[in-house]
Amino acid sequence: MTRFAAVALLLLLASSLSVDSREIPDDLIRLPSESSRFFRPHGDDDSEGTRWAVLIAGSNGYWNYRHQSDVCHAYQLLRKGGLKDENIIVLMYDDIASNEENPRPGIIINSPDGDNVYSGVPKDYTGDDVTVNNFFAVILGNRTALTGGSGKVVDSGPNDHIFIYYSDHGGPGVLGMPTNPFMYAKDLIDVLKKKHASGTYKSLVFYLEACESGSIFEGLLPEGLNIYATTAANAEESSWGTYCPGENPSPPEEYETCLGDLYSIAWMEDSDTHNMRTETLRQQYEQVSASEVKRRTANGNSAYGSHVMQYGDLELSKEHIVLYMGTNPANDNYTYVDENFLQPPAKAVNQRDADLLHFWDKFRKAPEGSTRKFEAQKQFLEAMSHRMHIDNSVKMIAKLLFGIERGPEVLKTFRPAGQPLVDDWDCLKTLVRTFETHCGSLSQYGMKHMRSIANICNAGIREEQMAEASAQACVTIPSGHWSSLHKGFSA
Ligand SMILES: *[C@@H]1O[C@H](CO)[C@@H](O)[C@H](O)[C@H]1NC(C)=O
Numbered sequence: 001m002t003r004f005a006a007v008a009l010l011l012l013l014a015s016s017l018s019v020d021s022r023e024i025p026d027d028l029i030r031l032p033s034e035s036s037r038f039f040r041p042h043g044d045d046d047s048e049g050t051r052w053a054v055l056i057a058g059s060n061g062y063w064n065y066r067h068q069s070d071v072c073h074a075y076q077l078l079r080k081g082g083l084k085d086e087n088i089i090v091l092m093y094d095d096i097a098s099n100e101e102n103p104r105p106g107i108i109i110n111s112p113d114g115d116n117v118y119s120g121v122p123k124d125y126t127g128d129d130v131t132v133n134n135f136f137a138v139i140l141g142n143r144t145a146l147t148g149g150s151g152k153v154v155d156s157g158p159n160d161h162i163f164i165y166y167s168d169h170g171g172p173g174v175l176g177m178p179t180n181p182f183m184y185a186k187d188l189i190d191v192l193k194k195k196h197a198s199g200t201y202k203s204l205v206f207y208l209e210a211c212e213s214g215s216i217f218e219g220l221l222p223e224g225l226n227i228y229a230t231t232a233a234n235a236e237e238s239s240w241g242t243y244c245p246g247e248n249p250s251p252p253e254e255y256e257t258c259l260g261d262l263y264s265i266a267w268m269e270d271s272d273t274h275n276m277r278t279e280t281l282r283q284q285y286e287q288v289s290a291s292e293v294k295r296r297t298a299n300g301n302s303a304y305g306s307h308v309m310q311y312g313d314l315e316l317s318k319e320h321i322v323l324y325m326g327t328n329p330a331n332d333n334y335t336y337v338d339e340n341f342l343q344p345p346a347k348a349v350n351q352r353d354a355d356l357l358h359f360w361d362k363f364r365k366a367p368e369g370s371t372r373k374f375e376a377q378k379q380f381l382e383a384m385s386h387r388m389h390i391d392n393s394v395k396m397i398a399k400l401l402f403g404i405e406r407g408p409e410v411l412k413t414f415r416p417a418g419q420p421l422v423d424d425w426d427c428l429k430t431l432v433r434t435f436e437t438h439c440g441s442l443s444q445y446g447m448k449h450m451r452s453i454a455n456i457c458n459a460g461i462r463e464e465q466m467a468e469a470s471a472q473a474c475v476t477i478p479s480g481h482w483s484s485l486h487k488g489f490s491a
């Protein structure tokens with residue numbers, strides 16, 4: 001039985017994992033200090049205004065190690081850049097450092113030989129306080145809207161600069177959260193508009209790592225809000241985890257999880273090593289983008305990897321990064337020049353498969369016949385069965401609603417670039433809630449179906465029809481952690 005299960009696992013894994021290859025890193029070029037002085041711009045330094053940052057990891061669970069690790073790394077970077085603790089607000093579930101799976105208790109790393117990025121990270125909003133509501137209240141600086149947490153908010157003024165960094169799973173038009181409900185793009189954009197209307201910032205930069213992250217801003221973020229956003233992926237593709245088991249470079253042997261995400265690692269390793277007074281947002285965007293292009297071409301398959309995107313007021317990208325992240329004085333002599341540090345095209349794992357990779361690696365390493373091996377197998381199979389249940393249910397609902405032939409077509413429809421994925425967000429929310437009521441939580445993996453549900457809305461389907469089709473399609477919900485109703489969109 002165990003051998004059979006192992007073979008089955010291997011086959012499932014081989015068919016669902018998306019892994020590609022990597023090249024050798026280029027070296028940093030170190031310029032003499034004279035040229036660094038020459039490159040130093042005037043006028044946009046820290047002369048006025050305060051730098052604020054909001055850092056948020058939208059997941060929990062050890063298999064999602066990398067998102068909280070990314071956020072901790074960002075915190076260290078900003079501190080070295082000169083931002084103060086009082087101006088950095090961190091939202092993370094905080095279940096990694098002391099997780100029983102963590103081979104180095106109390107320590108979080110974001111690269112194979114990286115330092116501990118966990119030390120000193122403020123615990124502003126942790127556990128069940130990492131909510132959409134608190135995230136929005138933090139951005140808006142509205143203390144009365146908070147529930148729990150440290151009470152720290154972006155208490156900014158008109159001359160201030162704000163940096164927001166989010167790392168997690170996502171799907172078309174949505175971002176994950178470690179708590180219920182998840183976050184809809186429309187609500188986030190409304191919060192940004194409200195922040196702008198309150199006149200409490202000069203400019204705002206948003207870096208977003210998630211699958212289909214382009215869909216959060218595409219056709220939704222207007223120009224004129226003084227917001228510049230870049231995303232790990234366009235509106236239609238996955239983003240990628242990196243430093244994963246079995247890769248090169250791989251995490252230390254005892255880690256059975258990916259340590260970081262590709263886009264996040266790319267911008268942070270760039271910011272870690274350069275003088276941010278000499279590098280513009282645009283240059284960083286190009287660096288990160290180039291690393292993805294290089295990786296795609298190295299692999300020879302354009303389906304592997306994502307397209308880094310930029311949205312909003314692109315004029316802002318001429319600004320130097322120091323305005324948002326500060327700069328580490330130790331990098332003063334490391335000046336940015338075009339292409340001087342082309343990020344190594346890291347080998348990567350599709351974000352959506354990183355949980356399977358964790359269970360597989362755990363299974364592979366556990367001693368034959370051990371409880372641990374059995375547990376890993378169970379987790380893997382539960383995750384797979386949840387995936388199949390969700391995929392099949394969505395397909396079946398579409399067939400029930402539109403017929404055998406038209407159903408699959410409706411699901412596969414993509415709107416032209418520049419258009420948001422749905423016009424009526426309330427319809428989308430209602431249909432998602434209806435689906436989850438009958439079919440169980442979409443959970444992390446199921447977010448990939450948001451476009452399908454949006455298409456069902458766009459085709460004019462309303463709540464009662466959706467309820468009827470969902471009830472027919474989902475007679476049973478597989479039991480287990482992955483299908484439970486404790487994580488999803490339904491508040
Ligand atoms: C702050 O949040 C509270 C509670 O949600 C709300 O009633 C109030 O209008 C908000 N204040 C501002 C300035 O938006």
Ligand SMILES: *[C@@H]1O[C@H](CO)[C@@H](O)[C@H](O)[C@H]1NC(C)=O
Pocket residue numbers: 033329330331332333
């Ligand atoms: C930069 O170079 C100058 C001149 O060589 C040197 O005095 C200074 O200590 C260097 N700064 C750093 C941070 O390495």
